[in-house]
Amino acid sequence: MHLRLKAPKILLLAALLALVWPAARSQAAGPETSAAVNATLNQFFNQVPYSRDLANKALAVLVFPTVVKAGFGIGGEYGEGELQIRGRHAGYYNIASASIGFQLGAQARSVIIMFMTPGALDQFQGTAGFKVGIDGSIAIITIGAGGAIDTNSVTKPVIGFIFDQKGLMYNLTLEGSKISRIGP
Secondary structure, three states, rough: OHHHHHHHHHHHHHHHHHHHHHHHHHOOOHHHHHHHHHHHHEEEEEEEEOOOHHHHHOOEEEEEEEEEEEEEEEEEEEEEEEEEEEOEEEEEEEEEEEEEEEEEEEEEEEEEEOOOOOOHHHHHOOOOOEEEEOOEOEEEEOHHHHHHEEEOOOOEEEEEEEEEOOEEOOOOOOOOOOEEEEEE
16 A cells, blocks of 8 residues: 555656756756856846955855756755856866755755865865765855845855845755766
């Protein structure tokens, strides 16, 4: 009896992931990704006062314009992006994770990660398959009153922002995500 009830859920999950995962992976890292990265950064700079100042203080910025997350009990997420060191291309990366727990639906979001110290950037670049929370942690920055970032109060070596078209999303995490280099 339990097997009959679980089979439709498993099939629905498989169908959902089959639709979402390849669509996300079909974006070839290249000029299209770079254009999406620049558009995402411009949107971020326009939405969040002083974010450009913070990005200028960072040694490198890793941007994932679209990270698709979907799940039905078991979920996953995937996105492709670009690392820029002082505004110049430094490689293409993907971010992926899987999770088990209460979850239903799909969501697309953008992720921006800033490396503020040489040690943090070296550790990231020197690790094949950087796992957030294991190889290093990313402090998710929230926005204060008036939507501004206090660039003087940011003291962590790696900071991140998660947002969508409606603005920044609060209390989100990247723990358990794996970031891997996928291209030059």
